[in-house]
Amino acid sequence: MVKEIERYGIPIVHMSTITTISESVGANRIVPTIAIPYPVGNPNLDKQEEEDLRKDMVNRALDCLATEITETTQF
Amino acid sequence: MKFKVLYYVNQFFGQVGGEDKAGMAPEYKKEKIGPALGFNGLLGDEGEVVGTLICGDNYFNENNEEALEYIKNVIKEENPDVVVAGPAFNAGRYGMACAGVVNAAAEMGKKVVTGMYIENPAVDHAKGNAIIVETKDSAADMRNALPKMAAIVKKLMSGEEVGTPAEEGYIAQGKRLTVFAKDRGSKRAVDMLLARFNNEEFETELPMPVFDKVDIAPAIKDLSKATIALVTSGGIVPEGNPDRIQSASAQKWGKYDVSGVDSLQEGGYETIHGGYDPVYANELPDRVAPLDFMKQAEKEGKIGKVFKYFYTTTGTGTAVGKSIEFGTEIGKELKEAGVDGVILTST
Known part of the structure; x- marks a missing residue:
């Protein structure tokens, strides 16, 4: 899905835990995530810490959409 | 022994x-x-x-x-x-x-x-x-x-x-071994050509590798004016799964209007993905598809806005052919709607 959406020329960031799969399916912008059942969160943290974590990851993903790259890059 | x-x-x-x-x-x-x-x-x-x-x-x-x-x-x-x-x-x-x-x-x-x-x-x-x-x-x-x-x-x-x-019955490893063939190369080539002419079955002796790398899309120039869409393969759907998206080997995707809510939790979403423990996602679906902080980025002016629709399907056991189809269909909609960038999360 990542590859087909990017084919339209729309920058796309893949947030995934198993980044090796992400690379082999052809994602160009990748943000590694926390764990498979909760990629963008962590139930082991308290509420505030978890929110800070998710905010940081979302902002990182947004920033990478605004970053020019020349090869597959993990942010 | x-x-x-x-x-x-x-x-x-x-x-x-x-x-x-x-x-x-x-x-x-x-x-x-x-x-x-x-x-x-x-x-x-x-x-x-x-x-x-x-x-x-x-x-x-x-x-x-x-x-x-x-x-x-x-x-x-x-x-x-x-x-x-x-x-x-x-x-x-x-x-x-x-x-x-x-x-x-x-x-x-x-x-x-x-x-x-x-x-x-x-x-x-x-x-x-x-x-x-x-x-x-x-x-x-x-x-x-x-x-x-x-x-x-x-x-x-x-x-x-x-x-x-x-x-x-194993998957080719891309190794080439020297073997003795029954016929010499010229005869095998002519045989293969004749088979093609006659629409008979033939098998190439050297399959060509398929390279399908998509060009890297250019970066967004001004994030503060950009519309960003959220897509997930984590099987997050409105409670009750109104479109009956399959929990494995998905045959379809869904899109849901999230313009009126600040988070997926507020919107009453859950996961139907059959490939991971659903406890944490059901507790807080934004852990899989972080609409909450995308909306916050919109409020803070970091991005222009979050696209009206959230797109979702299940990525477990889903055939590559199907995911290509889903990506092509979703990408077309996003392109036509003028979306500038996409966050896609996977579990």
Whole structure:
């Protein structure tokens, strides 16, 4: 899905835990995530810490959409 | 003397449990568990499974180094002749674990065999070192896969030549071997050409590799004016799953208006994904698809806005052909709506 959406020329960031799969399916912008059942969160943290974590990851993903790259890059 | 086989399985085939046990650290048992038992029976007098390594799929993929260290130690202690993993069918995480195990074992000089469906993303990671028996996409194919795997292991150990991928039922490794052909090249080429002319079946002797790399899309110039869409393969849907998106092997995707809510939790979403423990996502769906902080980025002016619709499907056991179709359809809508960038999350 990542590859087909990017084919339209729309920058796309893949947030995934198993980044090796992400690379082999052809994602160009990748943000590694926390764990498979909760990629963008962590139930082991308290509420505030978890929110800070998710905010940081979302902002990182947004920033990478605004970053020019020349090869597959993990942010 | 019988040759020694060490067998690797995940928590499910190791009969520990389902997704709720996917976080288990590796354990070694000097027993034949799950497929290891059937496999052992197929070896007859020639070989024996000396033990079964079991590891949770999430644990392996999230704690790769620790898992491999434990597994390598067991391999060192047991000193088997062969390490067999899986078969993993079309399970991505299990496939990646099998690939990790066989690659580590191959580095230690062991013979390695596993089994996977051709679309398993782990095939590319394992095929350089391992013979991967080609299976169907579900565990129902176990009874066909194990005999093929056992036959190959027996040949590897007896020194008998392993036949071609087509003969033995494994995935081509991209190796070229020198063989004597019945006819010389010119005759084979003319035969193939004639077969094509006559619309008869023919088989190329050198399949061309397919390279399909998509060009990197240019970066967004001004994030503060950009519309960003959220897409997930984590199976997050409105409660009750109104469009009945399948929990595995998805046949469709859904889109839902999220313009009126500040988070997926507020919107009353849940997961129907059949490939991971749903507890954490049901508690807070934004852990899988972070609409909450995308909306906050919109409020803070970091981005222009979050696209009106949120797109979703289930990425477990979903055929590559289907995901291409979904991506093409969703991408077309996003392009036509003037979306500038996309966040896609996967579990």
